[in-house]
Amino acid sequence: MRPILRHPRPLRSRTGAVALLAAAAVLFSGCATGAEPADSPPAAVEQTASVQGIEPTSGSLVSGGIVTITGENLSDVTRVTFAGVGATDVTVVSDTQVTAAVPVAAEYVPTIEDVHVYADTVEVASAAPLTYERAVLTPVDAQLQYAFQHWSTDTYNLATYGEFNSVGGDCMNFVSQTLIARGIAQTSGWNFTSPTKYSGSWIYTPSFENYLLASPELGFTRLTVDQRDQVEVGDIVVFDWNDNDSADHIQIVSDIRVVDGVQQILMVGHNLDSNWRDFDTTITVDHPGALAWFWKVP
The missing domain is CATH 2.60.40.10 (Immunoglobulins)
Known part of the structure; x- marks a missing residue:
């Protein structure tokens, strides 16, 4: 009986098998021991005001x-x-x-x-x-509360103070009323008893201006337009429409605002009845060339 001869497997075939086993080992080894991916940073939490x-x-x-x-x-x-x-x-x-x-x-x-x-x-x-x-906590509170209650024609305090439009206007009469509401005391030079009994300084702006100039002991301080940064709510604004050294009109400062970096002074008063009348518009548009000044109220 002839012996059975077994031919050796070609080297190329054995080499391929080894490579396949090695690749499998790497593949399965990588699943078990490879580097883990880095964690993603947590999402930022929005801080709500x-x-x-x-x-x-x-x-x-x-x-x-x-x-x-x-x-x-x-x-x-x-x-x-x-x-x-x-x-x-x-x-x-x-x-x-x-x-x-x-x-x-x-x-x-x-x-x-x-x-x-x-x-x-x-x-x-x-x-x-x-x-x-x-x-209402301060005298100025009381002054402005009164002014805004009685600035318009249909809310004039006629029963107590009447009105003086027939003798030149009611602007000074109204300012006097607000000063009383603020607690300013009447004097022999500035007073009101009834719509038929009063001092000239109570109803006439030029007379009131002269009264203040002659009475420094009262504590009122005159300010020029260049000193407008010292003006406060409740202070007095006086106008000379014709530049003839005679006061023609008077109002009370109702607010001071800053608009785009510029000071704005607003006023309340009678004739023209208004509660937020603009000071600068008054002396440039309404009455071009008019003079004005202020009185700080003590």
């Missing part, structure tokens, strides 16, 4: 002072409103605190105003509704 409270919660009609608003993530606050009127100055003190200068009360009426806080045009959420109570 919120208001917790306001202090103090009340103030006067003319000057509510400075309030402090507290909360979280307040660094983007740009505006604070009181009954829809913007605070005159808003300052971000920190991420948790903002201060705001309270504007004059709307129409000088004692009331409870809604307060809103904004980051640009977006209102900042509040834990509870914010309010600010306005009250």
Whole structure:
């Protein structure tokens, strides 16, 4: 019997098998021990602004002072409103605190105003509704409250003071009334008993001007237009329409604002009956070339 001869497997075939086994080993080894992919960074959490409270919660009609608003993530606050009127100055003190200068009360009426806080045009959420109570706390409050109650023709205080349009105008009579409301005492040189009994200085602007000039002990201080930065709400504005050294008209300062960096003085008074009459428009557009000055009221 012949022996069976076994031919050796070609080398190429054996080499391929080894390579296949090696590749499989690498593949399965990689699934078990290969480097893990790096973790993705966590998504940034948006910090939402919120208001917790306001202090103090009340103030006067003319000057509510400075309030402090507290909360979280307040660094983007740009505006604070009181009954829809913007605070005159808003300052971000920190991420948790903002201060705001309270504007004059709307129409000088004692009331409870809604307060809103904004980051640009977006209102900042509040834990509870914010309010600010306005009250008559100072003599100037009483003066402006009275002025806004009686500035228009249909609300003149005729029963007490009458009106003097038939003898030159009612502007001085009205200013005198507001000074009484402020607590300024009558004197022998400036007084009113009835619509038929009064001093000339009570109803005539030139006479009142002379009365103040002759009575420095009263504490009124005359200011020029160049000193307008010293003027405050409740002070007096006098006009000489014709530049003839004789006072023609008088009003009370009802507000002082800053618009685009420029001071704006507004006035309340009779003839022309108005509550927010613009001072600069009055001496440039209404009466070009008119002279004006102020009296600070003590």
